[in-house]
Amino acid sequence: MPELFATLSPQDWQAIRLTLKLCFYTTVILLLLGTPLAWWLSLSQSKLRTAIQAIVALPLVLPPTVLGFYLLLLLGPHGAVGGTLEQLGLSHLAFSFSGILIGSVIYSLPFTVQPLLESFRRMGPRPLEVAATLGAGKLDQLFSVVLPLCRGSFIIAATLTFAHTLGEFGVILMLGGSIPGETQVLSVLIYDHTEAMNYAQAQQLSLGLVISAFVVLFIVYGLNRRFEREALL
Amino acid sequence: MTLSVQLTLQRGAFSLQINNSLPLQGVTALFGRSGCGKTTLLRAIAGLDCHADAEVQCGAAIWQQSSRFVPVHQRRIGMVFQESSLLPHLTVAQNLLYGFNRLAKDTLIQLQPEQVIQLLELTPLLQQAPEQLSGGQRQRVALGRALLSQPQLLLLDEPLASLDQQSRSEILPFLQRIASQTGIPMLLVSHQLDDVVKLADQLVLMQDGRIISQGPLAQQLLQPELAAIGAMSLLHAKSHGSVNHLQHLSIGKQQLQLPAPQHGDTASYSPTCYRLRIQARDVALSLKPLSDSSVSNQLQVSISGFNSAPHPAETLVQLTLAGQPLQALLTKQSVERLCLKIGQPIYAQIKAVALD
Numbered sequence: 122m123p124e125l126f127a128t129l130s131p132q133d134w135q136a137i138r139l140t141l142k143l144c145f146y147t148t149v150i151l152l153l154l155g156t157p158l159a160w161w162l163s164l165s166q167s168k169l170r171t172a173i174q175a176i177v178a179l180p181l182v183l184p185p186t187v188l189g190f191y192l193l194l195l196l197g198p199h200g201a202v203g204g205t206l207e208q209l210g211l212s213h214l215a216f217s218f219s220g221i222l223i224g225s226v227i228y229s230l231p232f233t234v235q236p237l238l239e240s241f242r243r244m245g246p247r248p249l250e251v252a253a254t255l256g257a258g259k260l261d262q263l264f265s266v267v268l269p270l271c272r273g274s275f276i277i278a279a280t281l282t283f284a285h286t287l288g289e290f291g292v293i294l295m296l297g298g299s300i301p302g303e304t305q306v307l308s309v310l311i312y313d314h315t316e317a318m319n320y321a322q323a324q325q326l327s328l329g330l331v332i333s334a335f336v337v338l339f340i341v342y343g344l345n346r347r348f349e350r351e352a353l354l
Numbered sequence: 355m356t357l358s359v360q361l362t363l364q365r366g367a368f369s370l371q372i373n374n375s376l377p378l379q380g381v382t383a384l385f386g387r388s389g390c391g392k393t394t395l396l397r398a399i400a401g402l403d404c405h406a407d408a409e410v411q412c413g414a415a416i417w418q419q420s421s422r423f424v425p426v427h428q429r430r431i432g433m434v435f436q437e438s439s440l441l442p443h444l445t446v447a448q449n450l451l452y453g454f455n456r457l458a459k460d461t462l463i464q465l466q467p468e469q470v471i472q473l474l475e476l477t478p479l480l481q482q483a484p485e486q487l488s489g490g491q492r493q494r495v496a497l498g499r500a501l502l503s504q505p506q507l508l509l510l511d512e513p514l515a516s517l518d519q520q521s522r523s524e525i526l527p528f529l530q531r532i533a534s535q536t537g538i539p540m541l542l543v544s545h546q547l548d549d550v551v552k553l554a555d556q557l558v559l560m561q562d563g564r565i566i567s568q569g570p571l572a573q574q575l576l577q578p579e580l581a582a583i584g585a586m587s588l589l590h591a592k593s594h595g596s597v598n599h600l601q602h603l604s605i606g607k608q609q610l611q612l613p614a615p616q617h618g619d620t621a622s623y624s625p626t627c628y629r630l631r632i633q634a635r636d637v638a639l640s641l642k643p644l645s646d647s648s649v650s651n652q653l654q655v656s657i658s659g660f661n662s663a664p665h666p667a668e669t670l671v672q673l674t675l676a677g678q679p680l681q682a683l684l685t686k687q688s689v690e691r692l693c694l695k696i697g698q699p700i701y702a703q704i705k706a707v708a709l710d
Contacts, residue, residue, distance in 0.1 A: 252452070253425070
């Protein structure tokens with residue numbers, strides 16, 4: 122194995138670093154956005170809820186190219202968001218790291234929201250009502266009740282989000298292209314290597330991804346089992 | 355302390371209309387059939403549900419009025435829910451201190467953790483996890499936890515409903531102890547008349563989303579709605595100690611002797627006043643005192659009225675004993691045979707009494 126990775130080029134290492142950076146940022150942003158969203162979905166009685174839930178699940182069914190296509194239109198120089206940014210003297214977001222980060226956040230949203238929503242529903246409102254009657258405010262409830270009770274689901278949501286972003290390809294290719302150090306993540310680089318007939322290099326990176334994805338999923342399912350046992354106790 | 359509540363609510367066919375002031379002293383039972391709106395009212399008082407246009411005032415504190423709504427965690431309440439509500443990721447000790455550790459710095463601490471742990475006999479449970487406890491133990495911990503948040507008002511939402519008969523009778527003495535020793539007013543939601551009669555001082559009777567009457571329990575028991583469930587009376591008697599396992603009691607000038615309660619663990623706890631629960635069907639009446647009867651508790655009472663009983667052949671006779679009401683369930687035939695009239699002095703033979 123060490124010999125295998127010894128032959129990685131600086132470009133490969135750059136793509137690995139970029140991929141990890143993208144996964145990390147996506148996970149952090151999604152935990153911050155997904156927690157309140159899942160919370161709202163678990164409590165809301167409003168008719169809007171069904172619509173929001175469908176939108177959250179869209180990335181599961183849409184081809185990534187469709188998602189990437191619309192994001193490209195939206196974030197590009199002539200899109201609503203990109204155009205506005207240009208007018209403000211900033212640059213549009215297509216073919217940039219910020220652009221693919223936004224794409225990843227949307228693409229991996231269901232992988233954060235689903236496990237959290239599930240565990241919030243399982244917990245129910247009672248523990249929070251109890252905490253409130255004992256003098257705990259909203260934020261206090263989040264840290265002293267929700268986080269410890271749904272700990273397992275937070276870990277699973279974070280891991281799944283990270284792993285799913287690792288495997289992202291279509292959205293990034295559509296929206297970010299393949300700019301080294303900016304948007305050329307592992308999956309895109311593997312594609313480039315293959316196109317250029319560099320099968321050996323593509324093979325190294327692919328094998329690395331297979332192994333790391335397996336390890337991540339192994340951990341997730343292990344945790345899942347453990348937390349299920351805890352929940353049964 | 356007075357609790358004023360104004361609450362109007364329409365949910366499909368169910369409507370709740372409350373505009374009442376409830377004087378809170380000791381244990382006030384909020385009694386009514388399932389689905390009459392008791393829990394909805396209790397949750398509105400606690401602030402767990404926010405209903406538009408509701409008004410809640412507890413003593414001097416305004417908890418809800420027009421746009422003002424004090425959130426639950428800022429109301430000085432302790433609440434015990436119907437089913438186990440211990441936080442599962444905390445030990446018993448951590449659960450107990452959850453509210454205590456969150457008290458404002460200037461809170462006057464009236465109940466220390468040691469006191470509550472002793473009062474509710476929680477010492478052996480402290481290091482256990484909630485899932486290791488029995489239903490009754492969990493409710494005891496939940497009670498202790500609520501008490502330690504130093505509440506102005508203790509709200510109990512059917513705290514015994516999820517318990518089996520044995521756990522129920524295990525936890526009742528603790529509720530009685532809390533009521534008599536802490537002085538914190540309690541509002542107890544219940545649809546079990548038995549529990550209410552063992553605990554409550556005041557009774558608020560709810561029916562179809564309305565409060566139809568309220569007042570001291572002994573008087574409330576005369577309400578036809580309650581008599582229909584099981585006519586009984588509540589007498590308060592002074593204790594004069596026990597001799598040969600017989601508890602000597604007095605009501606006014608009259609004496610009673612009853613088998614003394616056998617509480618192994620509460621031997622040191624001898625109340626000066628007992629509550630006597632007497633089923634109306636356990637009271638017989640005679641025009642003259644009986645000397646050749648096995649019934650030893652014979653009280654001189656006077657007839658204050660007659661009420662219809664659930665059964666068409668029976669009548670509830672209202673009696674007065676040293677100012678306290680007592681009910682006897684007789685057949686109409688007996689009432690006619692004895693020529694009973696209002697104001698008539700008469701002898702009541704009491705066949706069975708439950709002592710609390």
